[in-house]
Amino acid sequence: MTELLFRDDGYLRSCNARVIRADERGIRLDHTVFYPMGGGQPGDTGMLGLSSGRSIAIVDTVKGPSPDEVIHVPAAGSSLPEPGAELVAEIDWERRHRLMRMHTCLHLLCSIVPGAVTGGQVSDGRGRLDFDIPGSSLDKEAITSRLNALIAEGHPVGPRWITDEELAAQPELVRTMSVKPPSGAGRVRVMEIAGVDLQPCGGTHVRNTAEIGPVEITKIENKGRQNRRINLAFAV
Numbered sequence: 364m365t366e367l368l369f370r371d372d373g374y375l376r377s378c379n380a381r382v383i384r385a386d387e388r389g390i391r392l393d394h395t396v397f398y399p400m401g402g403g404q405p406g407d408t409g410m411l412g413l414s415s416g417r418s419i420a421i422v423d424t425v426k427g428p429s430p431d432e433v434i435h436v437p438a439a440g441s442s443l444p445e446p447g448a449e450l451v452a453e454i455d456w457e458r459r460h461r462l463m464r465m466h467t468c469l470h471l472l473c474s475i476v477p478g479a480v481t482g483g484q485v486s487d488g489r490g491r492l493d494f495d496i497p498g499s500s501l502d503k504e505a506i507t508s509r510l511n512a513l514i515a516e517g518h519p520v521g522p523r524w525i526t527d528e529e530l531a532a533q534p535e536l537v538r539t540m541s542v543k544p545p546s547g548a549g550r551v552r553v554m555e556i557a558g559v560d561l562q563p564c565g566g567t568h569v570r571n572t573a574e575i576g577p578v579e580i581t582k583i584e585n586k587g588r589q590n591r592r593i594n595l596a597f598a599v
């Protein structure tokens with residue numbers, strides 16, 4: 364069982380950890396700051412620094428078959444550490460921070476555009492959300508200026524846990540039909556952007572919308588009769 368430190372603090376860049384297992388699929392640790400790919404957010408990259416001085420480049424992080432199992436994928440040809448080995452796990456913070464900014468921005472976009480979210484993807488410097496909107500034409504300039512206003516207003520962003528029962532009583536909180544919230548453990552993690560958005564999410568986010576910085580809508584595409592894809596990028 365791995366302790367997922369990024370869940371409570373998305374700003375942790377490194378942690379001490381011990382190797383639980385290392386095999387052809389990757390490396391499992393007892394603690395980690397590496398976010399595994401999920402909910403439209405890519406897995407972290409970074410480095411595992413062994414006490415011998417050797418370091419192993421991590422090129423991706425994915426979920427394993429069991430709940431909360433995180434697999435650190437080493438660069439091809441890396442020699443694997445022994446179980447029990449102690450190391451320092453450190454993410455590529457610059458990249459992660461860009462992913463956190465874009466991920467948080469997609470929550471804001473979700474609060475502006477009506478219609479169910481049918482898909483989404485965060486990439487480095489870019490992001491997109493698909494909305495189920497029959498026949499409507501979306502105003503690119505209006506959405507961009509509303510989005511940048513919400514960013515500049517500096518709304519606090521933070522996680523909160525609610526019970527499965529509270530969530531079941533408020534199904535409107537689940538805007539993303541393709542990504543089911545992590546539930547079944549009796550409680551669900553929701554992300555709250557004070558006064559703007561509240562929804563279940565297991566990803567990593569910035570603490571304040573001002574940290575996102577200016578963004579622009581690069582393209583709105585028709586993907587099927589009811590599906591509109593809104594593509595975003597950082598403006599600077």
Ligand SMILES: [Zn+2]
Pocket residue numbers: 466467470554564565566567568
């Ligand atoms: Zn999120």
